[in-house]
Amino acid sequence: MEILIKASQFILSLSLLIVLHELGHFIPAKLFKTRVEKFYLFFDYKFSLFKKKIGETVYGIGWIPLGGYVKIAGMIDESMDTEQMKLPAQPWEFRSKPAWQRLIIMLGGVIVNFVLGWLIYVFLMFAYGEKFLPNENVKDGIWAQDQLAIDLGLQTGDKILSVDGNKVEKFGQLPLEFINGNSYSIERNGEVIEKVIPVDFISKIVDRGKEAGNFIMPRYPFTIGQVSKDSPNINSGLQAKDIVVAVGETPIKYYDEAKEKLSIYKGQETTVTVNRNGKLKQIPVKISEEGTIGVGLGYLPFTDLEKLGYYNLAEKNYSFAEAIPAGTQKAWSTLTNYIKQLKKIFNPSTGAYKGLGGFISIGSIFPSEWSAESFWNITAFLSIMLGFMNLLPIPALDGGHVLFTLWEMITGKKPSDKFLEYAQVAGFILLLTLLIFANGNDIFKLFK
Structure with a gap:
């Protein structure tokens, strides 16, 4: 289906x-x-x-x-x-x-x-506006949990300032900016550092396939997705959607901090404090020799993270007159990003040619459930792509x-x-x- x-x-x-x-x-x-x-x-x-x-x-x-x-x-x-x-x-x-x-x-x-393509973007801006996580609102930096992020030279806590000298407004744009970019700057422990994006970075993304996912993510709270059946804490009282806010007596905010604190108690018992529907509950747990408590990591949508005070989202609504320049900017950035990607494809050293896809790739970008907003967004992108491709000499x-x-x-x-x-x-x-x-x-x- x-x-x-x-x-x-x-x-x-x-x-x-x-x-x-x-x-x-x-x-x-x-x-x-x-x-x-x-x-x-x-x-x-x-x-x-x-x-x-x-x-x-x-x-x-x-x-x-x-x-x-x-x-x-x-x-x-x-x-x-x-x-x-x-x-x-x-x-x-x-x-x-x-x-x-x-x-x-x-x-x-x-x-x-x-x-x-331009008209569709204008009407999308007018009908739906925009809601996104501003890059500048990721105050505590990124979560470098993916090998691709590590290959870029990123570390957890880094604040990404710019790519190719251009400030990135929306956090969700960062993966595409790194794919199209050549260099970037970060703030790490108060120091600004300039780094070069490896030439074969796109090749690594292609080789990873669907597993590449979003290789640049904001830091997430330790949200429990599920308790494994073979977990030593199956009967501890931990529940899905619990958010771990302390290990022992040490408060934590993000998963990467929890991982570090749990490793201290390898093979021992301690307590974790969880936020369950706004109420704090302390639960005794057993820590494995690997420093884990036998649970899967769950993810919360940004709207929930905003309610919990982790991130502040930006929401922009446009009148029809305001939607015209906003749609124009969206159409222009779509075109320029596509041109950048084509340049990478025609440069064999990037390995981007391995990611060149046909009808299956194009069809797969459509969502598995009908969404008018997604359909028209993709159609606008394809329209601009088709226009540029047909203009090639x-x-x-x-x-x-x-x-x-x-x-x-x-x-x-x-x-x-x-x-x-x-x-x-x-x-x-x-x-x-x-x-x-x-x-x-x-x-x-x-x-x-």
């Missing part, structure tokens, strides 16, 4: 983005009186799931869910209709239009993607056509049809190779 929910959201989001992207080409083509022969969601090699001709355009749904397309008369595109190109140019064909009109037609799709992508059109406008020389045919084939082979590699990575991860 979980897979079905994720897959349904993925297909819905992808279909919406493809249709609107192709509409971005369709509308200016029609405005400039250019004939559009086909408008398709997904590809229709050999046959279609559905098709209907309205006017001069066939509208349909293909059976290969790898994208979609509009077939514009007189244009060398993924249809590779070279026979049409051998005939004399007609006034309704793409090749007969002025270069500036052709440029607008080709840019229409990516413009729609960028505008759509690769033949077979919009960016390739834009590049050749700009060359014509600057030099006054139009590339030959034969050159465009070869470029289209080369671009298609490159994209197919990337597609196979990305989806092959997904399959490899599943087996791994």
